[in-house]
Amino acid sequence: IVAFAITIAAIPLKVPKDLDQVQKGAFAFELGLYLFGFVLIADLWSAHHTMFHHIKRNTGWLIALNTLFLAMIVCVPVGFMLIFIGYGGHLDNPSADPLTIQEGALLFLGTQLGANVALLLMWWSARARPGALFGERVPAQSLQNYLTWKLVFQLLGFVTFTLAFLLLPYFWLVSLGMCLLFVGTQWLGLSHYRRRHRHDLDLLAGGE
Numbered sequence: 001i002v003a004f005a006i007t008i009a010a011i012p013l014k015v016p017k018d019l020d021q022v023q024k025g026a027f028a029f030e031l032g033l034y035l036f037g038f039v040l041i042a043d044l045w046s047a048h049h050t051m052f053h054h055i056k057r058n059t060g061w062l063i064a065l066n067t068l069f070l071a072m073i074v075c076v077p078v079g080f081m082l083i084f085i086g087y088g089g090h091l092d093n094p095s096a097d098p099l100t101i102q103e104g105a106l107l108f109l110g111t112q113l114g115a116n117v118a119l120l121l122m123w124w125s126a127r128a129r130p131g132a133l134f135g136e137r138v139p140a141q142s143l144q145n146y147l148t149w150k151l152v153f154q155l156l157g158f159v160t161f162t163l164a165f166l167l168l169p170y171f172w173l174v175s176l177g178m179c180l181l182f183v184g185t186q187w188l189g190l191s192h193y194r195r196r197h198r199h200d201l202d203l204l205a206g207g208e
Helices: 004-010 018-025 027-054 059-085 098-128 143-165 171-195
Strands: none
Touching: 004 059, 018 143, 018 171, 027 059, 027 143, 059 171, 098 143, 143 171
8 A cells, every 4th residue: 555655656747848847846846745755654654664573463443553554544645636636736737726736735735744643652652562563572661661752853854844744945954954954863863772671673674
C-alpha cells in the first residue's frame, strides 16, 4: 500500500514541453513538492517496518490503528492530485482555483500528520501491553524508549519541515534555520541516548 501511494503520487508530474516552462520554476516546484511527500512517506514506511519487526501479535485496537495508518497513506496522493487539479494541471496557471488547492494541501499534509499520530499510538499500545503484542521476545526497555523518542521526533519533524516548506518562498533563511535547528537537536538527543545505552541497544534489529 505504501509503495502504491508513492508511485501514484508521481502521476501528476509532467515533463516540461519547452525551456520557458523550466525557467518559470513551475516544474521545479512540482518536483520539490513530490520529493517532499516522497521523503515523508518513506520515513513513515521505515518506522512502520521497524516497529512491526518487534510486534508479533494483534489486538483489535492495533488492527484499527494500523488500518487508519494505511488509510492515511492512501489519501496522501489524493491530496497531491487535488493540488494539481486546482492549478489546472500546471502550477503556472493564472486561472487556478484557490479553494481546491487549499483542500488538496490540507489533505496532503493532514493525512501525513494522521499517519504519524497513528504510528505513535500503535507503538504506545504495544508498550502498554508488551506480553500481548511483543510475544516471547520483548525488546529491551532502552530500545522501547529509543523508538518512542524516534517516533516523537518524527512527528515533530513533520510539523517543522512542513512549516519550513511553506515559509521557503518568503523567508528561505528562516526555513533553513528551522530545519538545521531541528535536525541538530534530533541528532544530538538521539546520539546521546545511543552512547549512553550502547551496550544494550540493538538498533540493527528489524533492519535486515
